Amino acid sequence: MNDQEIIDIETRYMANVFSKKPVVLTKGKGALVWDINGKEYVDCSTSYGVALLGHCHPKVVAAVQAQAEQLITCHGSYYNDKRAEFVQKLVQITPKGLDKVFMSNSGAESVECAIKVARKFTGKPEIIALMGAFHGKTMGALSATWDKKYREPFLPLVPEIKHVAPDNPDKIREAITEKTAAVLMEPIRGEGGVRVPPDGYLQAVREICDKRNILFILDEVQTSFGRTGKLFGCENWDVIPDVMCLAKPFAGGLPIGITVAKENVMSSLKVGEHSTTFSGSPLVCAAGCAAVDALVEEQLVDRAAEMGRYLKSALESLQSKHRIVKEVRGLGLMLGIELRYEVYNVILKAAERGVLVLDAGRTVVRLLPPLVINKKQIDRAINVLDDVLGEEEIERANSSPVPN
Numbered sequence: 398m399n400d401q402e403i404i405d406i407e408t409r410y411m412a413n414v415f416s417k418k419p420v421v422l423t424k425g426k427g428a429l430v431w432d433i434n435g436k437e438y439v440d441c442s443t444s445y446g447v448a449l450l451g452h453c454h455p456k457v458v459a460a461v462q463a464q465a466e467q468l469i470t471c472h473g474s475y476y477n478d479k480r481a482e483f484v485q486k487l488v489q490i491t492p493k494g495l496d497k498v499f500m501s502n503s504g505a506e507s508v509e510c511a512i513k514v515a516r517k518f519t520g521k522p523e524i525i526a527l528m529g530a531f532h533g534k535t536m537g538a539l540s541a542t543w544d545k546k547y548r549e550p551f552l553p554l555v556p557e558i559k560h561v562a563p564d565n566p567d568k569i570r571e572a573i574t575e576k577t578a579a580v581l582m583e584p585i586r587g588e589g590g591v592r593v594p595p596d597g598y599l600q601a602v603r604e605i606c607d608k609r610n611i612l613f614i615l616d617e618v619q620t621s622f623g624r625t626g627k628l629f630g631c632e633n634w635d636v637i638p639d640v641m642c643l644a645k646p647f648a649g650g651l652p653i654g655i656t657v658a659k660e661n662v663m664s665s666l667k668v669g670e671h672s673t674t675f676s677g678s679p680l681v682c683a684a685g686c687a688a689v690d691a692l693v694e695e696q697l698v699d700r701a702a703e704m705g706r707y708l709k710s711a712l713e714s715l716q717s718k719h720r721i722v723k724e725v726r727g728l729g730l731m732l733g734i735e736l737r738y739e740v741y742n743v744i745l746k747a748a749e750r751g752v753l754v755l756d757a758g759r760t761v762v763r764l765l766p767p768l769v770i771n772k773k774q775i776d777r778a779i780n781v782l783d784d785v786l787g788e789e790e791i792e793r794a795n796s797s798p799v800p801n
């Protein structure tokens with residue numbers, strides 16, 4: 398099949414729910430991917446933050462190959478060696494006290510479990526989330542997601558989930574009622590535009606939750622596994638939540654969701670109250686063991702911090718060069734370039750020239766490169782963005798910027 402045939406088949410038979418780019422990817426290695434015609438791309442999208450170890454990390458590939466010959470599936474109602482190994486490795490790296498795990502298959506599912514556990518533990522229904530938040534698109538997670546374009550077609554959503562303005566602890570204080578079970582937020586809002594909270598915010602929310610006896614849930618689906626230059630995003634502010642949602646990179650590219658909570662909190666879920674068929678499958682757990690080993694042994698968290706500084710300063714130099722760039726923000730290798738215009742063209746043009754980047758809302762170009770990216774590959778991406786932003790600036794010269 399050639400690229401057009403592949404595009405035609407997907408278009409013909411698949412639900413039209415993704416904003417597709419005309420690129421047919423067939424191979425990946427480290428920070429690079431190739432399309433079906435052999436064209437090479439620097440991947441600063443990592444499948445929306447999944448391929449943090451780079452594509453096809455050799456340790457993950459070997460672990461998956463070996464486990465596939467041993468046992469692929471094993472329901473949670475039986476015990477399994479790889480599952481035990483993975484969960485043990487996991488709780489060795491999670492923040493202190495977070496050591497009781499439920500495994501699922503996606504970020505949204507990790508949020509579903511967190512919402513259920515919060516309601517069950519507290520016996521209360523209400524969840525406070527943030528305006529601008531993104532927590533996924535299943536009905537519970539969607540109810541905590543902010544953007545009305547995702548929510549409105551599916552009303553009514555799960556009740557008693559409300560949103561308050563971000564970055565201001567008073568808004569949370571004011572929103573808490575006797576019905577409140579938990580506050581749920583991302584440490585850095587990813588989809589919401591790569592928005593880093595002001596220093597002190599997460600600590601203040603932690604204190605409020607302690608004082609008012611409600612749970613603090615952090616959705617670290619995008620900010621964990623070294624992404625922000627720390628193992629978990631919350632470590633940037635020395636805060637430990639009661640429940641943490643994990644997903645994307647934890648199984649080296651295979652589907653996974655993880656909800657990890659304090660022992661007493663997770664123990665409120667009784668047999669049968671929450672489960673999923675694929676929870677903790679041996680294949681995924683074998684990949685997860687290899688992924689966590691690679692992260693630790695190759696010291697990729699420190700590398701993310703170093704490469705993140707390098708990439709951010711290169712992006713800042715683009716900001717001083719191109720008026721079209723309003724702001725550069727983010728932590729580690731989770732970075733956003735806010736433009737004065739819509740970014741869709743920039744993303745398409747960058748892809749045409751061999752660099753894959755993401756959006757985060759209408760005006761933000763989001764870069765989520767793998768932790769293994771090197772300076773040469775970063776320079777390559779920056780050169781392409783430099784050209785594309787320069788051209789965009791000329792093309793936009795007579796159009797008005799997107800209002801604030």
Ligand SMILES: Cc1ncc(COP(=O)(O)O)c(C=O)c1O
Binds near residue numbers: 534587617618644
């Ligand atoms: C912070 C956050 N939470 C939840 C999700 C949903 O994860 P998934 O797409 O795996 O359901 C995402 C996805 O991007 C996310 O960024």
